[in-house]
Amino acid sequence: MAEQPRQSGLSAETLAALARETGGSEQQIQEIASLIGNDRSSIVREARMVAADRPKR
Known part of the structure; x- marks a missing residue:
């Protein structure tokens, strides 16, 4: 059986911010929040690391 994506529990406004x-x-x-939880500083840290790994245009 395929896994269902986990929901982060963050509001749409929080996701956008x-x-x-x-x-x-x-x-x-x-996706980050569903993996590591809803701690804002942890989400920001991980998201910035992901953004830094993306190739620059």
């Missing part, structure tokens, strides 16, 4: 703050997408923020 974190995406703006970190340069990531709302989907990336939700």
Whole structure:
């Protein structure tokens, strides 16, 4: 049976704010939160690391 994606529990407003703050997408923020939890500083740290790994255009 396929795994269902875990929900992060973050509101749409929080997802949007974190995406703006970190340069990531709302989907990336939700995926990060579903993996590590809803601690804001942890989400920001991980999202910034993901953004830093992306190639620059």
